[in-house]
Structures are given as C-alpha cells and as structure tokens.
Amino acid sequence: MTTKVFIDGAAGTTGLEIRERLADRSDVTLLHIPDERRKDAAARAEMLNAADAVILCLPDDAAREAVALIANPDTRVIDASTAHRTAPGWTYGFAEIEPERRAELATAKRVSNPGCYPTGFLALVRPLVRAGLLAADAPLSVNATSGYSGGGKSLIAAFEQADASDATDTAFRIYGLDLAHKHVPEMQGHAGLAHPPIFLPAVARTYRGMLVEVPVHPVWLKGSLAQVRDALVEAYRGSPVVRVDTGDHALLTLEQAAGTDRLDLFAFGNDKTGQIRLVAALDNLGKGAGGAAVQNLNLMCGLGETAGLRL
Ligand SMILES: NC(=O)C1=CN([C@@H]2O[C@H](COP(=O)(O)OP(=O)(O)OC[C@H]3O[C@@H](n4cnc5c(N)ncnc54)[C@H](OP(=O)(O)O)[C@@H]3O)[C@@H](O)[C@H]2O)C=CC1
Numbered sequence: 476m477t478t479k480v481f482i483d484g485a486a487g488t489t490g491l492e493i494r495e496r497l498a499d500r501s502d503v504t505l506l507h508i509p510d511e512r513r514k515d516a517a518a519r520a521e522m523l524n525a526a527d528a529v530i531l532c533l534p535d536d537a538a539r540e541a542v543a544l545i546a547n548p549d550t551r552v553i554d555a556s557t558a559h560r561t562a563p564g565w566t567y568g569f570a571e572i573e574p575e576r577r578a579e580l581a582t583a584k585r586v587s588n589p590g591c592y593p594t595g596f597l598a599l600v601r602p603l604v605r606a607g608l609l610a611a612d613a614p615l616s617v618n619a620t621s622g623y624s625g626g627g628k629s630l631i632a633a634f635e636q637a638d639a640s641d642a643t644d645t646a647f648r649i650y651g652l653d654l655a656h657k658h659v660p661e662m663q664g665h666a667g668l669a670h671p672p673i674f675l676p677a678v679a680r681t682y683r684g685m686l687v688e689v690p691v692h693p694v695w696l697k698g699s700l701a702q703v704r705d706a707l708v709e710a711y712r713g714s715p716v717v718r719v720d721t722g723d724h725a726l727l728t729l730e731q732a733a734g735t736d737r738l739d740l741f742a743f744g745n746d747k748t749g750q751i752r753l754v755a756a757l758d759n760l761g762k763g764a765g766g767a768a769v770q771n772l773n774l775m776c777g778l779g780e781t782a783g784l785r786l
C-alpha cells in the first residue's frame with residue numbers, strides 16, 4: 476500500500492520542487508489532474524478527497540478554497556501558503572522547533588508549512604527564548620536575503636524575462652518597506668516574542684538560497700556566546716536536517732545551503748562588546764518550502780522522516 480498524495484498547484488515553483496522529491500519514491504503514488512483542468516474546482520475536489528495527503532502549493536485564497544473543498548475526514552493537509560500559519564486548529568509544521576512537535580505532527584490532520592524566512596528566524600530565536608537566554612521582550616530585527624524563486628513564477632519572470640511587465644536587471648534589492656510583511660505575525664507568534672520583529676527582507680539575482688540574520692545586543696542576552704551556541708547545539712542535537720556549525724568562518728554566502736533541504740545555523744560574536752550575530756542558511760525552496768513539506772508528509776504518514784530529502 477502506497478500513500479496517495481495530491482499536490483494542488485503542482486505546476487508552480489514549490490509544487491514542482493515537491494514533485495521532484497516524491498517522483499522516485501516507491502512508498503508514494505502521486506495523483507494528477509490533466510494540465511487543462513488544474514484550476515477546475517470539481518477536478519481538484521475529486522483529488523483532494525481521494526488522496527491520503529494533499530499538499531497545497533497555492534496562493535493564500537486558493538489554499539483556503541482547497542481546504543473548504545475537502546469533505547473526507549481522513550485527508551491530511553499540508554498547506555505551503557501563508558493562509559494557516561497562525562490559525563487555530565492547525566499544527567505548525569516545523570518538526571524541530573518544539574520538543575513535542577514531531578509527535579504532534581504524527582497525528583495531525585491540518586499542518587501549515589512554515590514560511591521560508593520564518594524558518595531561519597525561528598530556528599535561531601525560539602530555542603534561546605525557551606532557554607531564557609534571550610529576553611522575550613527583546614526588540615529584535617531580522618535581515619534576510621532570498622533568491623528570486625522565493626517570489627514564485629512572477630518574480631522568476633521578472634528576473635529572467637526581459638519582456639515581463641516588471642522585468643528587472645538589478646543584482647540586489649530591498650523590499651517590505653511598509654514594515655508589514657506577511658511573515659511578521661508568524662515570526663512573532665511562534666517565537667513567543669512580546670514585540671513584532673522589524674523585518675528587513677531583500678532579494679538577490681540568484682535563483683535559490685537564503686540567509687537570515689538576527690543581530691542581538693548584549694543588553695537583551697542573559698548569557699555568553701558559548702552559552703548561546705550550546706543552547707542551539709542542544710536544541711537540534713541528533714537532527715538530520717538542522718545543523719549547528721560552531722566552526723570558524725570568515726564569510727558565508729547566499730548559496731551556502733542552496734540545493735539542499737538542510738538548515739545550517741551559526742552564532743558569531745565579539746567578546747569585547749558582547750554583541751552576537753545569529754545566522755541561518757537554507758534554501759527557500761528546500762527547508763524553506765518543498766523540503767519541509769516532504770518532511771511533514773513523511774512524519775504525518777509514518778514514512779521515514781528524511782525520505783526524499785536532499786541532506
Ligand atoms: N517560492 C518559495 O520559495 C516559497 C513559496 N511558498 C508558498 O507556496 C505557495 C506557492 O508559491 P510558489 O510555488 O512560489 O508560487 P507560484 O506562483 O510559482 O505557483 C503557484 C501555482 O498555483 C497555481 N494556482 C493559482 N491559483 C490556483 C487555483 N485557484 N487552483 C489551482 N492552481 C492555482 C498557479 O497557476 P498558474 O501557473 O496558472 O499561475 C501556479 O502554478 C505560496 O502560497 C507561497 O507563499 C512558501 C515558501 C517558499
């Protein structure tokens with residue numbers, strides 16, 4: 476018996492990534508809709524109710540619509556969109572972020588896949604808040620840069636097609652200048668912070684890859700750099716996906732973890748000033764989207780946690 480999986484939005488950027496990770500697996504059967512009917516509500520409803528698990532790789536409104544089309548009480552849902560990441564009744568699908576989360580995912584029917592930027596931010600901040608090393612009322616900021624595939628088909632076209640309406644030849648640009656990015660509530664809520672972090676996103680002319688940085692002033696820290704590193708190492712001990720690198724580095728790159736489903740964490744500091752610079756490197760389409768979705772599918776359906784992942 477294989478697990479029947481339907482990817483709604485399979486032709487999109489994230490959908491294609493997930494298809495690639497599932498294509499060669501003998502424990503999974505992918506359900507398909509012919510391309511010309513992929514937005515037909517009746518065709519989608521049929522597959523959404525026939526599958527053991529569905530993965531929604533859709534814009535937020537279409538994801539909400541897909542959930543409303545499901546009548547089968549046994550269908551497990553993984554939503555890659557932003558629609559349900561802070562919604563009651565949904566399990567936040569970040570297996571490593573809380574000690575009990577992996578077990579919760581094993582029985583969950585509704586799972587929200589984390590956002591790409593929040594994945595890096597939460598992995599760095601949540602264990603430190605939980606350990607009492609970082610004050611929950613610290614005024615944090617998050618500097619982050621993504622490859623342009625993070626914006627899906629339309630941003631890929633803007634960077635790759637000269638005739639796109641919003642074509643750009645820039646190497647690097649900052650955005651989110653209204654300070655109201657959709658990821659902020661997710662970051663604040665799942666980190667357990669009193670204040671929303673100031674989020675400073677940017678996009679660079681490379682297809683995939685992501686760096687997420689959190690600078691921490693010592694006034695908000697209740698420990699040393701060594702204690703911060705120890706807390707991160709302890710939080711992710713034994714994880715095949717999240718790795719804490721305590722080695723020396725002169726620099727890190729946007730492509731650091733690109734092409735993988737890993738999440739690599741670093742903590743740098745200055746002994747004299749006590750300042751700390753936390754950094755996460757991931758692939759926006761890996762642990763930031765498709766890799767996390769496949770990991771969640773594996774956990775929810777009792778398949779090997781890392782099956783199909785690129786580690
Ligand atoms: N790209 C990334 O790095 C990440 C993306 N995500 C999230 O994943 C979701 C998908 O993003 P992404 O793959 O980048 O986006 P894309 O724009 O690349 O793909 C979205 C797909 O959904 C299809 N679609 C839109 N409306 C409907 C509908 N009503 N019924 C069926 N299909 C529909 C689109 O069709 P058409 O091809 O016709 O446009 C497209 O193929 C989003 O919610 C995004 O926020 C999450 C983490 C990271």
Ligand SMILES: CC(=O)N[C@@H](CCC(=O)OP(=O)(O)O)C(=O)O
Nearest residue numbers: 555556557590591621625626678
């Ligand atoms: C570079 C870029 O534009 N990135 C997108 C975030 C990626 C995404 O689609 O967000 P989710 O992770 O919530 O699905 C943005 O900032 O809106």
